[in-house]
């Protein structure tokens with residue numbers, strides 16, 4: 001059994017990417033995993049200021065206090081992280097990118113054995129986009145970003161779940177996508 005943390009980031013109330021994440025979480029839970037889902041869309045998570053205080057202190061925490069502060073313990077505990085985002089301008093949306101930037105404090109904190117805690121994790125990505133396929137839509141750029149993140153951290157890429165949907169609530173009425181999401185979650 002793994003501890004899985006889904007992080008959703010769309011402002012929409014009937015978000016397509018959050019709906020994919022919801023059904024993936026369902027699949028993971030049905031497969032016996034312990035799942036937590038957090039929505040960061042409306043939180044005050046500011047930009048990384050690049051001060052590198054986290055690198056100097058090795059505290060695993062960002063020196064800047066805002067809503068991000070509460071997530072470090074959850075991030076540390078999780079075995080699997082899944083970032084859910086709409087595709088905006090051919091990549092991850094700004095809010096989840098800012099969240100990921102602020103993970104730097106944990107990403108560079110060395111453990112006593114010389115590894116970093118993120119290196120032991122699996123990291124996946126969930127994406128909704130308007131385009132007909134992941135290449136035209138730019139979803140591949142977001143996927144590649146998460147893959148590169150995994151390579152840098154020594155983490156395992158947990159795969160990508162993605163699908164075409166544009167209007168609010170579209171995934172909720174797409175049986176095939178919801179099934180695909182459950183299968184993705186079950187496989188985490």
Ligand SMILES: Cc1cc2nc3c(=O)[nH]c(=O)nc-3n(C[C@H](O)[C@H](O)[C@H](O)COP(=O)(O)O)c2cc1C
Nearest residue numbers: 010015016017086087088089090129130131137165
């Ligand atoms: C600012 C903005 C940028 C977008 N950029 C892209 C894009 O580059 N490629 C694409 O296929 N869809 C793009 N879309 C469409 C969204 O990805 C699509 O509506 C998706 O379903 C939104 O997911 P959500 O409901 O989780 O927010 C964009 C939408 C907005 C509002």
